[in-house]
Amino acid sequence: MGLKEQLELLRLEAIEKIQAAADLNELNTYRVAYLGKKGPITEALRGMKNVSPEERPVIGGIANVVRDDIAQAIEDVKVVLEEKALAAQIASETIDVTLPGKQISVGTKHVLTQIMEEIEDFFLGMGYQIVDGPEVELDSYNFEKMNLPKDHPARDMQDTFYITDEVLMRTHTSPVQARTMEKHDFAKGPLKMISPGKVYRRDSDDATHSHQFTQVEGLVIAENVTLSDLKGTLDVFAKKLFGADREIRLRPSYFPFTEPSVEVDVSCFKCGGDGCNVCKGSGWIEILGSGQVHPDVLEMSGVDSSKYTGFAFGVGAERVAMLKYAIDDIRHFYQNDKRFLDQFKAKEQ
Structure with missing residues (x-):
């Protein structure tokens, strides 16, 4: 059998096997077998030495055609097998959209933020x-403009973090x-404001005290x-926070920045x-x-105390939350224990 016949039989054999390939792995096996350096086409061309010089170009051309036909057959079958593989993958990964979805855990606002x-x-x-x-506040605003001059004994009521002699971490939001x-x-009209935020004091950390807390x-x-305006405001406030059947009472007290001063209790x-x-x-x-509001506090802020009067109050968010939700330790607010925080998801609704 001559080289022409060998090459033609090789082409027919290779294309038949390639078209019958079941998957991409089998197809790649045929590609290596027929088109590799040790494949049958290369082996057949070694017999060129026995061919006359006139026929060698013809045989070489036939070999190139056979190689190209086999390569094209591999590419055609590869496209078909890749489409089948993709279809099979899609079928195997199909999601049943009627199945119940996975429950995603949704966070909640911190209980202090809610308060x-x-x-x-x-x-x-x-x-x-x-x-x-x-x-980070100036001593003049934190203390002096609140009727607490330097060396005033009432400063001992608020043990303070000083940064310098004149700069400190605010001990209340009164400077605002x-x-x-x-x-x-x-x-242009009266001033009605609240000043919420964090405040800092050198306090022992225990069940009811913290070096940092939140104040309004x-x-x-x-x-x-007048004082009756204050009482009416706080009465409505207490009912809003703790229930419509709550009552309040005012007891005489002392604060340097108010005169008269009162502690407020709720039933x-x-x-x-x-x-x-x-x-x-x-x-x-x-x-x-x-x-x-003490007249001196008004005057130090440029307010005419002979014309204007006012009231002031301060409440701790932690204390309100502890009373409202029966929380027994202030440290729970800052320890990021998810078991504690998750208890207040419903409170937010």
Whole structure:
């Protein structure tokens, strides 16, 4: 059998096997077998030495045609097999969209954030503005403009983180009130504001104390503001936070920046005032401090105390949350224990 006949038989054999290939792996086996350096085409061409010089170009051309036909057959079959493989993969990975979806765990706002937003929404509804201020504060705003000059013994009530002799971490949000009074134009109307935010004191960390806590202070300055205005505001506030059947009482107290000063108690929401372990048998729970703004505080912020009066109050968000939700340790708020935080998902609705 001559080389021409060998090459033609090789072409027919190779194309038949290639077209019968079941998958891409088998096809690749044929590609290597027929077109590789050790394949039958190369082997057949070694017999060229026995062919006359006139026939060698003809035989070489036939070999190239055979090689190209086999290569084209491989490419044609490869396209078909790749489409089949893709279709099989798609079929095997089909998702049944009627199956129940995987439940995704959704987070919730921190309980302190919920309390702060509840307080802010209440006072926004009463026409107050929310004012923010720096947490790193000047001594003059934190103490002196709050009627606490240097060496005043009442400064001991707030053990302070000092950065320098004149710069400190604010111990309350009252400095925001002083800064706002300085800027407010009372000729255009009264000042009604709350100043929520973090405050810092050198306090022992235990179940009821923390070196950092969250405070909301309120301030109203206008003509003819009296203590009865304060009581009416706080009465509505207590009912909003703790329930419509709550009552409040005012007890005389002392704060350097208010005169007169009062502590505000709310009737116990567990026993209704009869006395229990929550209210320590008294029927009342202390919730905040407040009072009429001291005339010296008004004057130091450029407000005419002969014309304007006002009231101020301060409440801790942690204390409200602990009372409202019977939380027994303030440290729970800051430890990021998901078991604790997850308990308040429903409170947000």
